[in-house]
Amino acid sequence: xxxxxxxxxxxxxxxxxxxxxxxxxxxxxxxxxxxxxxxxxxxxxxxxxxxxxxxxxxxxxxxxxxxxxxxxxxxxxxxxxxxxxxxxxxxxxxxxxxxxxxxxxxxxxxxxxxxxxxxxxxxxxxxxxxxxxxxxxxxxxxxxxxxxxxxxxxxxxxxxxxxxxxxxxxxxxxxxxxxxxxxxxxxxxxxxxxxxxxxxxxxxxxxxxxxxxxxxxxxxxxxxxxxxxxxxxxxxxxxxxxxxxxxxxxxxxxxxxxxxxxxxxxxxxxxxxxxxxxxxxxxxxxxxxx
Numbered sequence: 250x251x252x253x254x255x256x257x258x259x260x261x262x263x264x265x266x267x268x269x270x271x272x273x274x275x276x277x278x279x280x281x282x283x284x285x286x287x288x289x290x291x292x293x294x295x296x297x298x299x300x301x302x303x304x305x306x307x308x309x310x311x312x313x314x315x316x317x318x319x320x321x322x323x324x325x326x327x328x329x330x331x332x333x334x335x336x337x338x339x340x341x342x343x344x345x346x347x348x349x350x351x352x353x354x355x356x357x358x359x360x361x362x363x364x365x366x367x368x369x370x371x372x373x374x375x376x377x378x379x380x381x382x383x384x385x386x387x388x389x390x391x392x393x394x395x396x397x398x399x400x401x402x403x404x405x406x407x408x409x410x411x412x413x414x415x416x417x418x419x420x421x422x423x424x425x426x427x428x429x430x431x432x433x434x435x436x437x438x439x440x441x442x443x444x445x446x447x448x449x450x451x452x453x454x455x456x457x458x459x460x461x462x463x464x465x466x467x468x469x470x471x472x473x474x475x476x477x478x479x480x481x482x483x484x485x486x487x488x489x490x491x492x493x494x495x496x497x498x499x500x501x502x503x504x505x506x507x508x509x510x511x512x513x514x515x516x517x518x519x520x521x522x523x524x525x526x527x528x529x530x531x532x533x534x535x536x537x538x539x
Contacts (some may be wrong), residue, residue: 255283319385321384326387327386329426330378330382330386332388333391333395334375334382336533337371337374339532343525344371344522348368354521355518357515366404366407369404370403370411373398373403374396374402377397388419388428389420395415396416417436430476434471435468437484440460441464441465454498454500456517458520459492461491462484463491464484466488467481467484481533484527485528485531488520488523495517495521496514496516498517
């Protein structure tokens with residue numbers, strides 16, 4: 250075909266967890282790109298040539314330790330944080346029960362890693378939340394630590410998105426006291442708005458299709474004076490209906506976008522996993538089950 254293979258690489262590069270299969274990537278070079286491509290580099294995911302490490306920055310362990318310090322919350326704040334930690338227990342168990350199904354859904358028009366990515370993220374978040382609670386943290390700090398852990402450990406798009414969701418919710422609650430339904434509504438609205446900045450909009454067949462209805466339904470019910478329990482129950486139902494409706498959509502974002510018709514009849518994995526978690530967390534607000 251008249252193509253000159255300048256520098257073929259064969260191997261495992263930027264792998265996605267335990268994903269099976271083969272991917273072929275071609276990069277069309279000009280003189281400038283070819284020179285840049287051959288420049289030595291040393292990164293966690295890719296190395297070639299010899300890199301001069303003169304002036305390399307070394308992490309300050311003392312600074313990290315200071316950043317990890319937690320200021321104890323008041324009694325009410327610690328009680329709320331314990332509920333947050335319980336929420337992550339439930340989330341972990343829910344994802345563990347559905348990890349294979351989430352992976353199967355993602356294989357249809359994606360790379361099949363959504364289940365294991367969610368599992369890695371939620372386990373890390375749960376452990377971070379439990380650690381924060383044991384050290385006397387309130388709800389805000391507990392959510393922030395869980396957000397960082399989920400984002401760091403999960404990898405992939407879902408890790409970044411869930412980190413953003415939890416961080417946004419955390420920004421609307423305090424370590425001391427108990428948050429009002431309005432504060433939780435503001436947090437969910439902020440989470441929805443933050444994820445929308447990533448580029449997807451409702452109808453693109455992504456997590457957004459269940460996150461937006463969740464936040465809108467909760468905010469509407471909270472504004473009408475409903476309890477947190479009632480507002481969350483209605484919000485979870487709205488997210489579940491919306492996630493199911495993604496089965497009739499064609500993907501407009503991400504890897505699934507190139508597989509259009511293959512995904513018809515299958516709900517979006519990210520929207521589905523969010524709805525699963527929303528339904529599971531109803532037990533936290535149900536006095537008979539909590």
